[in-house]
Amino acid sequence: MNEQKWVRPFLKWPGSKFDLLSVLEDELSILEGKHLMEPFCGSGVVSLNMGHRFEKCIAADANEDLVCLLRLAQKTPELLIKEGMEVYARGGKKDAFDATVVEYNQEVSVKRRAVLLLYLNRHCFNGLIRYNQKGIYNVPVGEFKQILAPWDLIRTFTENSQHIEFVHSTFEKLLSLAKPGDVVYSDPPYLPIDGKTSFTAYHKPFRLRHHVVLRDYHRELSLRGIPNAISNHDCKMSRHLYSTSKYLAFEVQRSIGSKTRGKAPECIAVFTKPALNTKQAMLT
Ligand SMILES: C[S@@+](CC[C@H](N)C(=O)[O-])C[C@H]1O[C@@H](n2cnc3c(N)ncnc32)[C@H](O)[C@@H]1O
Structure with a gap:
């Protein structure tokens, strides 16, 4: 490859x-x-x-949250990066992750859910995006030495999408x-x-x-x-x-x-x- x-x-x-x-x-x-x-x-x-x-x-x-996230990355990447950075600033410890899961599951704005999903994707176990039958996101926190911040990848995505x-x-x-x-x-x-x-x-x-x-x-x-x-x-x-x-x-x-x-x-x-x-x- x-x-x-x-x-x-x-x-x-x-x-x-x-x-x-x-x-x-x-x-x-x-x-x-x-x-x-x-x-x-x-x-x-x-x-x-x-x-x-x-x-x-x-x-x-x-x-829907995923599609909204892809659209934000395509159309308003700098705003997504700014909001994404604010959520990333919480860090990757279990408490911060679990609080973000609760916030995501209670959030009604699709745009905000999309931003939170960006954080969850890199801080959860294996990058899984999984929900239970009631539509509740239920992936546990991941264990990482280092968490990649996807800001440059988002900009490259914008250019190429x-x-x-x-x-x-x-x-x-x-x-x-x-x-x-x-x-x-x-x-x-x-x-x-x-x-x-x-x-x-x-x-x-x-x-x-x-x-x-x-x-x-x-x-x-x-x-x-x-x-x-x-x-x-x-x-x-x-x-x-x-x-x-x-x-x-x-x-x-x-x-x-x-x-x-x-x-x-x-x-x-x-x-x-x-x-x-x-x-x-x-x-x-
Ligand atoms: C195997 S993944 C696609 C992975 C993608 N090819 C990639 O490499 O990133 C399957 C996708 O199907 C979506 N999905 C599940 N059920 C669906 C349905 N009934 N209609 C459309 N999409 C669905 C999931 O949300 C998930 O994003």
Whole structure:
């Protein structure tokens, strides 16, 4: 991986597609279209780095605070940095972190929640963004020798994100707007790897039935001539779910911050124009 080539996201993101950008670039380069639609944008790293191939990217996510944060970084970075610095000044000790969690969970202004989320993201355990069923953020404090202040990364994000429209939306709502000329790339919360539970509750639980609905959207898009791809773990369920696509399995070296976390099995399923076996595939 040529790290120099890619723009790092300003958010810490476990399982980030930053580690896969070279593979994604190869796979997305065969999908032709003017606009990239990304229904699960997370840190925004894919649209941020694939922008040169498209006139415009529409990057959406169901987490409203996250989308607001990405928009603030794109449109009013200096204000975000000023407010972010004030919150960072609280430091990373457990008491300060816990008080910020309480404040975040009680806050009604989305803009303020977005600023608090910026602090939580770098001070919590592993950069997780996780909520319980009631929408309450519930990640514990992390243990760090040093906490990175993302001010320069925010400024770089601003410079490199002007081709992106950040949208607060569920994947269903966004994908129902897709039209010929679009290319769709989905990076949903991971499926569990072969029965082992995995972390999936970024926003609201993303269950197997949601993965099936998403796969059906992708199949339907390809029938309408809208090329698209989905990322996931490489696991039995992915192989089954995406059996009618071109399926690429590979391993990626994972790291969070400076720590290497070993290799993880990943896949990309590419759905293009209907092949001969489409009818049969739709029956599965
Ligand atoms: C695997 S992460 C995307 C990571 C991103 N590709 C990156 O590398 O930064 C999945 C994202 O899907 C979002 N999400 C979860 N359920 C969703 C839904 N129903 N519709 C749209 N987004 C959803 C989560 O908020 C999370 O940001």
